[in-house]
Amino acid sequence: MIRRSVAGRLLFWLLPLFAAAIALPLLLMQWLDDARLVAILSALAIVPLAAWIVRRALAPLNSLFRALSGSVSTYRDGEYNFGIHWPGRDDLGDLVRAHAELGDVLREQRQGLVERELLLDTMVQNTPVAMLLVAAGGDGVRRVVFANLAARKLLHGGWKLEGQRLDDLLADAPLEMREAMERGGDGLFAIGSDEVDDEEQVYHLARRHFRLNGRKHELLLLRLLTNELRRQEVQTWKKVIRVISHELNNSLAPIASLAHSGGELVRRGRQDRLEDIFGTIEERARHLEGFIRGYARFAKLPQPLLNTVDWNSFLEGLQRQISFDLETPIDGLSSRIDQAQMEQALLNLLKNAHEAGGEGTPVSVRLIRLPEWLRIEVLDRGAGMNESVLQNALVPFYSTKRNGTGLGLALTREIVEAHGGRLSLHNREGGGLCVAIQLPDA
Secondary structure, three states: OOOOOHHHHHHHHHHHHHHHHHHHHHHHOOOOOOHHHHHHHHHHHHHHHHHHHHHHHHHHHHHHHHHHHHHHHHHHOOOOOOOOOOOOOOHHHHHHHHHHHHHHHHHHHHHHHHHHHHHHHHHHHHOOOEEEEEEEOOOOOEEEEEEOHHHHHHHHOOOOOOOOEHHHHHHOOOHHHHHHHHHOOOEEEEEOOOOOOOOOEEEEEEEEEEEEOOEEEEEEEEEEOHHHHHHHHHHHHHHHHHHHHHHHHHHHHHHHHHHHHHHHHHHHOOOOOHHHHHHHHHHHHHHHHHHHHHHHHHHOOOOOOOEEEEHHHHHHHHHOOOOOEEOOOOOOOEEEEOHHHHHHHHHHHHHHHHHHHOOOOOOEEEEEEEOOEEEEEEEOOOOOOOHHHHHHOOOOOOOOOOOOOOOHHHHHHHHHHHOOOEEEEEEOOOOOEEEEEEEEOO
16 A cells, blocks of 8 residues: 555645636636636635635544544543554554554553552551551541551541541550650550450550652551560570570589599598688579579569658659759659669669760750559660661660660560559650650559
8 A cells, every 4th residue: 555645645635626716716817807806706716716626635634633632632541542544655644543553552551550549458458567547637537548458447437538537546546655646756666455454465566757749647556565575585585595594504514523533522521622612602693593593584574562662762862873964843752652663673774774875965854744553754865766776665675785685675564564653655756765664553
């Protein structure tokens, strides 16, 4: 088939017009002598003919352009099933075929995007991590833009959360979760159960900020760590058992060997070396006793002996042991606590705060009265904790210090929970860590 161009098509239609424009004046001049009249009559005949020929020649082009315009509009709306037919083998035919190929490519890309979005939505909806996407509207009120199934179950009994005010949702949430949300930053908190046999649930809160469609959004991630902590504790205890077994073997084996040697010396009547042997046995026994006592202190924490303690005098005594600033007045504030245990718990936190901040960095204590609770916060301006350390900080024997035992925070948590309280950690805005103790208000 012969290939034609658009210009050739137009020339094909205009050639008869050119011929008529030349022949008609020549024909009229055979009967008329007035050139002006010949020109007028020729124009009256040629102009309508020219308009008809041009309109007839451009009609298919106009239809094609309207079809292309409509097709582009459907592409903009996300529809790619609009087809265009052009019978000719010319430049416009190439354009139509290229347009059809573009539609096929866009349709395949759109299908791929839909499949990936479906996969991503399935993953997000079925993840055990509760995900909340929050943004402020034109009225400045923060509302939920997106929430997965875990977030719906956690905050709204499985019902839809999109469009809900975040403050309204948090009003019905547990106190610990509400406080963690309001503080800002990442953090670790525990929610107690009303049932006696049920254990508390430990959550990790993470926040991410970004801009979407020109608006600031905040992504809240709530991860339940209870089972993970339990698994980590089991693995840690296995490690501890191996360490204790190793230490026992290192101490008992020499003691047994020395005892045997002492028996041999007694049998032979050589008692001059018995003093050295007994001294070594005593040294190894005391080392082993101190080692076991340190672990037993954590494993067998006694029940707290509760007495009414005035916080003003209590903290004054604590300041004589370790330095810190008291941010809030506490006159007339008292609680029923085991003074010795709570002193040990706060000393652990204050010591960690000083070590985190370094020499010269202030450490402060803040007391906050809440409905039915007393909140004690130990604040420092150190480097804080990264997400990994924050998640494992309360696991017994977990430590980032080279020679640390990993018992300080775990022992503090045991003491606080024995008092019916809660222990939580979160990074402070501007740097540093806040470790909070919540005790029932007596």
